Amino acid sequence: MTYKHFNFALDMTMMIWLLTLALTLCAAGIDLRSRRIPNWLTVSGFVLGFGIHAVLGRWPGASFSIEGTGLALLVLLPLVLLRGLGAGDWKLMGAVGSFLGPWALLVVLFVSVIVSAVMGVMAMIHAQKVVATLRNIVVLVRGFFVFGWRGNPQITLDNPGLLKLPFGVAAALATLICFVASRWVR
Secondary structure: OOOOOOOOOOOHHHHHHHHHHHHHHHHHHHHHHHOOOOHHHHHHHHHHHHHHHHHHHHHHHHHHHHHHHHHHHHHHHHHHHOOOOOHHHHHHHHHHHHHHHHHHHHHHHHHHHHHHHHHHHHHHHHHOOHHHHHHHHHHHHHHHHHHOOOOOOOOOOOOOOOOOOOHHHHHHHHHHHHHHHHHHHO
8 A cells, every 4th residue: 555645755665565574574583583473573563554554544544454464364364273373473464464455465475375385395305204294284185175174183283293384484585575576566
């Protein structure tokens, strides 16, 4: 969303992207160290994103921010409920949505999934768990078709023996890729 009534030298779209990058890079650093993304970061990110859009864009800006947050939380909720995605990762994407709105969020989320997949393949190969991981994927897919949206207790974030990826890192890399692409496409 651009704010044409704003007459500052600073491009507001650039500022929003830079704040989103700062949020995701901070989350990535914390996620790498602790494998958690804290509420103080995600909630303050949401409040800042919403606040900027509400002040600069009034009701349409606030609506834009809420739509981005709501879309992120709605799309990722099944993964959180199945324990395939952590709640901190979920809230981080909600905060990203508050900054970027629904359409840019979808792009960042799509790129995050691709980056996560690449990270997952690299982690599988490095840990020499390719066969076990592929077997788990087959179990999950088969379970989905037989039981529906029920998690498998052996294949969740709660199982300490499984590979886990810091999704905050994927989100930060995806945000950086999308930011660079948005500057390049102009």
